[in-house]
Amino acid sequence: MKGFARRQRSVLGVADALRLGFLGLKARPGRSVLSALGISLGIAAAVAVLGISASSEADLLAQLGAAGNLLTVGAGQTMTGTPAPLPSTAAAMIRQIPPVQSVTATAYIDGASVRRTAEVPAIHTGGISVVAAEIGLPKTLDARLESGTFLTEATIHYPAVVLGAVAANVLGINAPGPGILVYVGHEYFTVVGILQPVTIAPEIDQSALIGFPMAESAFNPALQPTQVYLRSAADEVPAVSRVLPFTANPAHPETVRLKHPSDVLEARAKARTQFTGLFLGLGAVAVLVGSVGIANTMVIAVLERRREIGLRRALGARRSHVAAQFMIEAIVLSLIGGACGVLFGGVATLAYAAVTHQQTVVPAVAPLAGIAAALAAGSIAGIYPAYRAARLEPSEALRSGE
Template structure:
């Protein structure tokens, strides 16, 4: 007999149906309450999305300035002479964990570049000849004006890529199989011409040949004279601290390492400012949404006292009444949260399009926006739910 009189348990589907009933019976109020939450979440999502899109564009521009580019070069010995980097310097630097890219150039001594073999030796035009690693162009963010860059095949043969200033001085505008220069007392085929390289201007007035070819045809000794490295932004300072000892463990004092770009410090400061702004705006948006949910649910309890009394009279327990209003609060918050995230994405996409940016809305913002609204909804709906559950059936039915 006791089992027959015990209240039926509410399944999750029943909880959703009962919780949604309160929203369906007052659609305009539910819509306005959800809209208030959605606007707050949309504002937060849009601010984060627009800031992230702007920051991505800023990062792209700053990356072009070489914010994470460090260079290693030989310094001077204790006696004032010119030091040398070991031939293994590049391989050793590449083993540093945060280093993402590494490439080197090595100056070829005694090799000059001429348009023909009839020009006097003294008229070298100040053009330097460098042996170059295949990854050099990518590491220093160089671009080709014409032709191709060195590859595994051409790096072993008399092929050369000219810097922008070098090509101008030699009067060469188009590379090709028939375009040759007299380099190191032999003919080299011009296979490419570089655009000016802002991050490595020394390459503009240089002629670049493959590392193996420099050793085979120009008697290059294999010692790098400049090593270019790119590291994870957050690890640039740490990498800089170990570069000298890694490049030349026997004489780190004979190694010169460039300091990080000021643009990297500016970007880090900008990121910190953005983070503080987003946290503040998100907190305000969630607070406003929580107040809206709490206000809606308190009013709902006051207006539905008769319904609560009737449900209690029909056998609903206090826990079931509490669960009903808590589910209603969560549904209201979820609708507002999802709608706000979608609206925020739309605003971000539209604004990014007007600025010619790529639209970037972090996943954590979308997931966090919905999750935060559910937490706020549960918190805001808890007091009204407890209040509704405490109403005695007779008191609720007697209410006007």
């Protein structure tokens, strides 16, 4: 009939739905913050774990690159279990292998101790070993000095010692100097240098390094090397590994121990990957708990706003509009928590990298995955509250709200 206007259908635009969602959260800020906190902590933990793992992995990859062409030849044992030291010519023979780029030998001095003073009992060694070293050790192991200098052509003949990072810490020595002495064996040695940690050869960290000539005159005239470190062309490492036992000890190649330090770093990287999976699982549990908290908050909101829902329905809002309003509130609440979590996780990664002196690496997938997880959690958390709100009849909602 021409006298009756056609009834318009109620329409809820996207902008209006978002505005309603924010207004609903703004009406109860304290509860909203606490609900978002659960999601935020879970996302922060996940982002921080991924960021810290990526930063550590980048550091390990750098170390692997430094250790990729490093090989260690060590003294072993015979079939009867007796020690089989390397020949004194081992380092010189290894230098003759064409792909070998640098070689340095060390010798463990049995029975020698390192103490701060002679008054300290000899049994209190602190786990520090006395090791004879060649002047080429820093170049071969890429070792860097924390302070002072390394052994030179002059100091290897005199009572001069370079301390590894752990050894210096145990002895309580922060810097070398003319008056800084340690008691090595039966005489005082001047500390001329302190090394930074040597990741690819951690045994050096717990050592007091002296020159071979000094070690032979003070401890053992027939001192033989116990370890030989060498670097070769990266592409030739397998070939060099095959000939090393026969070159280092031609008489008894079966007693030679051959190590590749990068294997230890790779094992460490695998161990860290396992821990990363564990912590990600804990972060996922935290996100799940946070989504339950959001769902609970939204259910309470439906009960408290029954009159509002009834009034909107009486004014023409459809069930889908009411459901959309509460669904959007849950999603917005979760996304706010997710965004804060991504920020907190990034800050935690930055702090960790600064403390450990590593480069800060946050994978691009970490913040994206964090926001996606928050979106999914909010969507799941809003389903039941939205369903309950949409099922309310206008008359019933208005009566219950009085």
